[in-house]
Amino acid sequence: xxxxxxxxxxxxxxxxxxxxxxxxxxxxxxxxxxxxxxxxxxxxxxxxxxxxxxxxxxxxxxxxxxxxxxxxxxxxxxxxxxxxxxxxxxxxxxxxxxxxxxxxxxxxxxxxxxxxxxxxxxxxxxxx
Numbered sequence: 010x011x012x013x014x015x016x017x018x019x020x021x022x023x024x025x026x027x028x029x030x031x032x033x034x035x036x037x038x039x040x041x042x043x044x045x046x047x048x049x050x051x052x053x054x055x056x057x058x059x060x061x062x063x064x065x066x067x068x069x070x071x072x073x074x075x076x077x078x079x080x081x082x083x084x085x086x087x088x089x090x091x092x093x094x095x096x097x098x099x100x101x102x103x104x105x106x107x108x109x110x111x112x113x114x115x116x117x118x119x120x121x122x123x124x125x126x127x128x129x130x131x132x133x134x135x136x137x
């Protein structure tokens with residue numbers, strides 16, 4: 010797995026590429042914690058365009074990191090999820106803390122300044 014970070018205005022963008030196994034899931038967690046503690050960003054976007062596979066031994070660790078971040082006051086945004094990863098995210102989200110999933114990085118960044126979407130019961134459809 011390759012993990013790159015970049016600051017785009019006031020948004021910290023994490024770009025993931027390749028495959029995540031148990032070992033790289035631990036590296037992902039450590040890198041996220043370290044980068045976020047140094048940068049202290051208010052806005053985070055995870056661009057998963059290059060992520061190809063998450064191994065069965067890494068899924069729980071990977072999702073645990075994302076769920077922990079999802080508990081923050083300003084939730085991170087996720088974009089460019091394959092249909093397989095979107096199903097995985099939807100399976101692990103909770104009704105109170107759904108993942109903020111967008112089709113593009115531009116839409117994900119713009120969502121920070123958009124008014125909150127009205128709450129709906131049940132599963133939410135993919136947001137533009």
